[in-house]
Amino acid sequence: MSDSDDLDLGGDDSAGTQSSSKKSSGLAALLPNLLKFIAIGLGALIFIVTVVVITVNILGGGGKSQTVVADPTSPYIGKRPEYTMFTAIGVVRTRTRDLTPNAVVIDMVIGYDLNNNAAATELTSRLYELRDFVRSFFSSKYAVELQPENETQLKQEIIEYLNTRVLDTAKARMILFNQLDVMEM
Secondary structure, three states: OOHHHHHOOOOOOHHHHHHHHHOOOHHHHHHHHHHHHHHHHHHHHHHHHHHHHHHHHHHOOOOOOOOOOOOOOOOOOOOOOOEEEEOOOOEEEEEOOOOOOEEEEEEEEEEEEOOOHHHHHHHHHOHHHHHHHHHHHHHOOOHHHHOHHHHHHHHHHHHHHHHHHHOOOOOEEEEEEEEEEEEEO
């Protein structure tokens, strides 16, 4: 007996025909492996793109920032608040504290919070106190202190004094001078 006979235990040729029918073309054998690698590649690509998009949104600030830092060199400051102006004080005349007094003519406007009816009522009810305050405040100053370069400091002093000593509920937010004249007598 030969080696080929040992393998053929059944004695018929049906085993030989089965092995030849299992052999298929080269493309049909590669197709399942090829599809498997394509699926793995697409899955990896989708995973990578998803991770990149999420990372960019988190690190790159996908939403608007909650904190805005203004550039100190920028000339843009922002929208200035709007105030209601109290103009009923009118023109007040007084003299400075100097040895040779100078005449001072003041027409002051007080700005307070917009639509604050309580402030409007208080300012109106204290009109005579406000006129007296303006007269006494400017009569306690020297002519040098009332120069245009000191105007910002004067306005700040007036706001502070009004808010701490004259007004109760209303708060002065801005002081404007329609007229501030200092004249030698």
